[in-house]
Amino acid sequence: MARLILASSSPRRREILKQVQHNFEIIISDVDETIEEILPPEQVVMTLASKKAHAVAKHYPDAYVIGADTVVYLAPQILGKPANKVAAKQMLVNLSGKTHTVYTGISVIHGSQEETSFVKTDVTFWELSEKEIEHYIQTGEPFDKAGSYGIQGYGATLVKSINGDYFSVVGLPIAKLYRTLQTMGYAFF
Numbered sequence: 001m002a003r004l005i006l007a008s009s010s011p012r013r014r015e016i017l018k019q020v021q022h023n024f025e026i027i028i029s030d031v032d033e034t035i036e037e038i039l040p041p042e043q044v045v046m047t048l049a050s051k052k053a054h055a056v057a058k059h060y061p062d063a064y065v066i067g068a069d070t071v072v073y074l075a076p077q078i079l080g081k082p083a084n085k086v087a088a089k090q091m092l093v094n095l096s097g098k099t100h101t102v103y104t105g106i107s108v109i110h111g112s113q114e115e116t117s118f119v120k121t122d123v124t125f126w127e128l129s130e131k132e133i134e135h136y137i138q139t140g141e142p143f144d145k146a147g148s149y150g151i152q153g154y155g156a157t158l159v160k161s162i163n164g165d166y167f168s169v170v171g172l173p174i175a176k177l178y179r180t181l182q183t184m185g186y187a188f189f
């Protein structure tokens, strides 16, 4: 069986991949996530997903290596992970009562083959009171997440509706990834 590597430190991505394949390894390489140019969100997530995959794939040419990246887009701003409580509060105030788009890029590298794509999902938030935002920040959940919320946790209470792929919001569009791997010759069964 071909070696499958998830080049990600995200526990959410690991759990989602486990839903379809138990037999994979996690190998992470430090990647500088700063992007110099101003790029549209889909280019940002594809560029970073590809960078994360390449950083590991160069050491494992026979494996299928997966990289991913997620951002929240509230035009004209790209929201990544908040640096502190003030930034988290600012993001949640901005997201309140509006629809934003979550972009997740995925990249699979196998030898000289590379398939990089993205999935976008619209997420609409309820109007949030200041008290509700303060309380949500107290849960600690916002800090390692793009846009300062996690739909899979307490953050579910902030979300009115989603249009698209739930798993891509959590960080890994598993159906698209599954199909990409199959197209590249990885055998799930």
Ligand SMILES: Cc1cn([C@H]2C[C@H](O)[C@@H](COP(=O)(O)OP(=O)(O)OP(=O)(O)O)O2)c(=O)[nH]c1=O
Residues within 6 Å of the ligand: 007, 008, 009, 010, 012, 013, 028, 052, 068, 069, 070, 071, 072, 081, 102, 144, 145, 146, 147, 149, 150, 151, 152, 155, 169, 170, 171
């Ligand atoms: C919007 C949203 C994001 N997130 C997470 C997904 C990503 O893990 C994180 C965005 O940061 P990323 O930089 O995409 O990923 P990461 O640093 O966690 O992991 P790695 O680079 O090693 O792969 O935000 C949620 O868990 N739930 C959500 O609802």
